[in-house]
Amino acid sequence: xxxxxxxxxxxxxxxxxxxxxxxxxxxxxxxxxxxxxxxxxxxxxxxxxxxxxxxxxxxxxxxxxxxxxxxxxxxxxxxxxxxxxxxxxxxxxxxxxxxxxxxxxxxxxxxxxxxxxxxxxxxxxxxxxxxxxxxxxxxxxxxxxxxxxxxxxxxxxxxxxxxxxxxxxxxxxxxxxxxxxxxxxxxxxxxxxxxxxxxxxxxxxxxxxxxxxxxxxxxxxxxxxxxxxxxxxxxxxxxxxxxxxxxxxxxxxxxxxxxxxxxxxxxxxxxxxxxxxxxxxxxxxxxxxxxxxxxxxxxxxxxxxxxxxxxxxxxxxxxxxxxxxxxxxxxxxxxxxxxxxxxxxxxxxxxxxxxxxxxxxxxxxxxxxxxxxxxxxxxxxxxxxxxxxxxxxxxxxxxxxxxxxxxxxxxxxxxxxxxxxxxxxxxxxxxxxxxxxxxxxxxxxxxxxxxxxxxxxxxxxxxxxxxxxxxxxxxxxxxxxxxxxxxxx
Amino acid sequence: xxxxxxxxxxxxxxxxxxxxxxxxxxxxxxxxxxxxxxxxxxxxxxxxxxxxxxxxxxxxxxxxxxxxxxxxxxxxxxxxxxxxxxxxxxxxxxxxxxxxxxxxxxxxxxxxxxxxxxxxxxxxxxxxxxxxxxxxxxxxxxxxxxxxxxxxxxxxxxxxxxxxxxxxxxxxxxxxxxxxxxxxxxxxxxxxxxxxxxxxxxxxxxxxxxxxxxxxxxxxxxxxxxxxxxxxxxxxxxxxxxxxxxxxxxxxxxxxxxxxxxxxxxxxxxxxxxxxxxxxxxxxxxxxxxxxxxxxxxxxxxxxxxxxx
Numbered sequence: 173x174x175x176x177x178x179x180x181x182x183x184x185x186x187x188x189x190x191x192x193x194x195x196x197x198x199x200x201x202x203x204x205x206x207x208x209x210x211x212x213x214x215x216x217x218x219x220x221x222x223x224x225x226x227x228x229x230x231x232x233x234x235x236x237x238x239x240x241x242x243x244x245x246x247x248x249x250x251x252x253x254x255x256x257x258x259x260x261x262x263x264x265x266x267x268x269x270x271x272x273x274x275x276x277x278x279x280x281x282x283x284x285x286x287x288x289x290x291x292x293x294x295x296x297x298x299x300x301x302x303x304x305x306x307x308x309x310x311x312x313x314x315x316x317x318x319x320x321x322x323x324x325x326x327x328x329x330x331x332x333x334x335x336x337x338x339x340x341x342x343x344x345x346x347x348x349x350x351x352x353x354x355x356x357x358x359x360x361x362x363x364x365x366x367x368x369x370x371x372x373x374x375x376x377x378x379x380x381x382x383x384x385x386x387x388x389x390x391x392x393x394x395x396x397x398x399x400x401x402x403x404x405x406x407x408x409x410x411x412x413x414x415x416x417x418x419x420x421x422x423x424x425x426x427x428x429x430x431x432x433x434x435x436x437x438x439x440x441x442x443x444x445x446x447x448x449x450x451x452x453x454x455x456x457x458x459x460x461x462x463x464x465x466x467x468x469x470x471x472x473x474x475x476x477x478x479x480x481x482x483x484x485x486x487x488x489x490x491x492x493x494x495x496x497x498x499x500x501x502x503x504x505x506x507x508x509x510x511x512x513x514x515x516x517x518x519x520x521x522x523x524x525x526x527x528x529x530x531x532x533x534x535x536x537x538x539x540x541x542x543x544x545x546x547x548x549x550x551x552x553x554x555x556x557x558x559x560x561x562x563x564x565x566x567x568x569x570x571x572x573x574x575x576x577x578x579x580x581x582x583x584x585x586x587x588x589x590x591x592x593x594x595x596x597x598x599x600x601x602x603x604x605x606x607x608x609x610x611x612x613x614x615x616x617x618x619x620x621x622x623x624x625x626x627x628x629x630x631x632x633x634x635x636x637x638x639x640x641x642x643x644x645x646x647x648x649x650x651x652x653x654x655x656x657x658x659x660x661x
Numbered sequence: 662x663x664x665x666x667x668x669x670x671x672x673x674x675x676x677x678x679x680x681x682x683x684x685x686x687x688x689x690x691x692x693x694x695x696x697x698x699x700x701x702x703x704x705x706x707x708x709x710x711x712x713x714x715x716x717x718x719x720x721x722x723x724x725x726x727x728x729x730x731x732x733x734x735x736x737x738x739x740x741x742x743x744x745x746x747x748x749x750x751x752x753x754x755x756x757x758x759x760x761x762x763x764x765x766x767x768x769x770x771x772x773x774x775x776x777x778x779x780x781x782x783x784x785x786x787x788x789x790x791x792x793x794x795x796x797x798x799x800x801x802x803x804x805x806x807x808x809x810x811x812x813x814x815x816x817x818x819x820x821x822x823x824x825x826x827x828x829x830x831x832x833x834x835x836x837x838x839x840x841x842x843x844x845x846x847x848x849x850x851x852x853x854x855x856x857x858x859x860x861x862x863x864x865x866x867x868x869x870x871x872x873x874x875x876x877x878x879x880x881x882x883x884x885x886x887x888x889x890x891x892x893x894x895x896x897x898x899x900x901x902x903x904x905x906x907x908x909x910x911x912x913x914x915x916x917x918x919x920x921x922x923x924x925x926x927x928x929x930x931x932x933x934x935x936x937x938x939x940x941x942x943x944x945x946x947x948x949x950x951x952x953x954x955x956x957x958x959x960x961x962x963x964x965x966x967x968x969x970x
Contacts, residue, residue: 222849224845224848224849243848243853244845244848244849245847245848245849245850245851245852245853245854246851248848248849248850248851249851253849253850254849256845256846256849260843260845260846261843261846262838262839262842262843262846263842263843264838264842265835265838265839265842269835272835273832273835273836273839273847273850273852274850276832276836276850276852277850277851277852278851281832282832282833282836282852283832283833284831284832284833285827285828285831285832285833285834286827286828286831287827287831287832288827288830288831289830289831289832289835290830292832331850335850335851
């Protein structure tokens with residue numbers, strides 16, 4: 173009997189078919205990777221299996237028990253545990269408590285309402301063992317909200333394992349991690365017990381291939397291919413949809429005469445409360461340029477963009493846009509002066525349709541809705557849909573479109589490639605390149621070296637809140653090692 | 662003994678000895694503080710821990726009060742009997758309405774709880790034969806003195822604080838607090854978020870009913886005002902004033918609000934709401950975490966350790 177059996181599952185959201193007759197059978201102790209471009213339906217399939225979504229048609233069996241239509245909590249108690257695409261913890265509880273809570277259904281006392289949680293020594297012991305197994309025991313007493321991205325992933329894994337699952341669903345466990353953290357979490361995943369059945373969604377093909385016994389490729393809500401990793405990767409149909417045909421190398425761009433300085437940042441210091449994140453940052457962005465800020469997680473990229481938008485107050489330094497001093501200007505004044513931000517994580521507004529998001533705050537200028545729809549035909553098709561129901565890649569398009577309709581003097585983009593499949597990163601690349609060819613000015617914060625080198629004119633490298641390297645993209649392309657050192661690749 | 666335990670002991674002693682130095686109107690106010698504190702501390706379990714901002718507490722409070730009046734009229738003015746009746750009736754109302762209110766989240770939860778409390782109000786208004794409609798009901802006098810009644814209210818407050826204090830530290834309370842932070846995750850762990858919130862609402866409904874019973878005996882009269890939605894607002898203000906997620910915040914908030922209201926209405930009868938409003942705005946602006954947070958900051962300032970309340 174297979175551990176997990178998915179039988180012709182179809183899931184529709186309104187008129188959109190997210191899953192179209194997907195069947196999947198995973199044997200006990202098998203490691204299966206589920207790959208496919210953004211919007212292929214991978215997360216939807218996870219949510220159907222774990223009970224958060226009810227399939228429109230079809231059935232799911234967990235070790236022979238039909239779970240279609242069961243609540244997530246019942247399915248979890250049947251032996252399924254999962255991690256989420258964006259780290260999801262109980263931020264106000266300690267690391268230890270996060271794991272102890274995960275133990276309650278299995279170890280008992282979940283309805284006890286008189287004994288302090290700390291008194292359950294047996295639970296605490298098990299939780300410490302689980303934390304030790306993922307190397308997080310030293311942080312047991314910290315609040316989960318204070319963990320780094322990588323540590324949050326470790327904690328998620330510890331609490332998923334504490335549930336003693338028969339089947340573990342991992343939703344992009346490596347997404348958004350810096351190289352060193354990636355290696356650490358990757359090693360943890362490879363070291364998971366071999367008798368545990370695992371279904372993994374991952375964009376990192378190398379990792380998925382090395383990790384899985386079999387791979388399933390999902391495309392447009394259907395199973396495109398399935399088999400041993402090597403066969404699947406060499407399948408021409410898979411290469412076509414997943415890698416994007418041609419794997420076009422960014423065209424050699426003609427050298428351009430630099431325009432006047434548009435954004436001038438000098439000696440910028442900023443942080444959150446006591447914690448200083450940006451020590452001393454000075455950068456220039458010239459008109460018509462694409463400038464990339466490269467750096468690992470936690471090096472201050474987002475804080476820099478937030479300081480430019482005044483989401484974080486400056487403690488010192490100068491910011492001038494088009495000769496105008498903005499250091500004391502409010503966020504509203506900065507937006508009016510022509511700054512527009514494409515935020516990390518896209519920030520869709522729940523309850524608004526795609527068209528409504530676009531209509532939020534357009535400013536007159538060369539960018540109109542029609543021109544946006546020509547750049548992103550997908551958004552025209554989805555205009556009437558709720559923006560939160562779009563796939564990750566479509567949300568990224570919408571976030572860019574929303575900012576472009578502001579007709580910004582300077583477009584700020586915060587890690588637009590995060591969580592996108594290789595094919596979509598390539599389409600993002602051509603989007604930024606076409607903005608550049610249209611004469612737009614872009615300041616791009618990224619971890620993805622290839623993307624940055626493909627689109628940027630100049631690159632700044634940020635490390636611990638300081639600019640440590642600065643050169644043209646062309647020069648960096650010739651000496652990639654200078655970047656790889658800072659980005660820990 | 663830890664400083665916290667000593668402080669609590671002192672407060673309990675001062676409160677328990679109040680009948681020795683408080684008389685008449687002052688004792689009346691102290692009793693009001695105690696019974697509102699019961700309802701406010703219970704509401705904090707919903708607002709601060711479960712993240713359920715309810716604007717329907719007036720229904721539990723009023724149902725408790727009416728239950729006391731009706732039971733006392735038919736079966737005699739027995740304190741414990743009316744307390745049991747008030748608890749059960751309010752808890753049943755909570756148990757019946759919670760499956761519907763819990764279908765909504767955030768601002769909608771607030772609106773739906775308000776709608777149900779208005780339903781209770783309208784029912785009491787129309788059901789004249791049972792509730793006396795807009796005339797209200799006289800509650801037969803209890804056979805105990807005012808100081809004794811004050812001590813009963815204080816005792817019930819102490820018991821409620823003890824029970825809620827244990828609850829929020831227990832697995833049940835921790836899961837409840839976890840549903841506020843991330844409900845999807847609670848369910849993915851195999852814990853039924855719905856039932857935790859459901860039983861919390863039923864318990865809070867019952868406790869608020871107890872406060873209503875005490876209120877009915879204390880005023881010797883129940884009326885539609887007890888079911889009026891402004892009571893829900895008052896309780897919510899008490900919780901926010903004192904500080905969420907502390908339980909003690911409800912008690913501090915009830916004391917400050919009740920005494921402030923009494924003091925200001927003794928000075929002016931026209932500017933009462935204006936002054937109360939201004940004071941509340943000032944407190945919320947300057948201490949966003951409520952008055953109990955001042956105690957915590959004071960402790961940090963003098964360098965005292967110990968866990969947070």
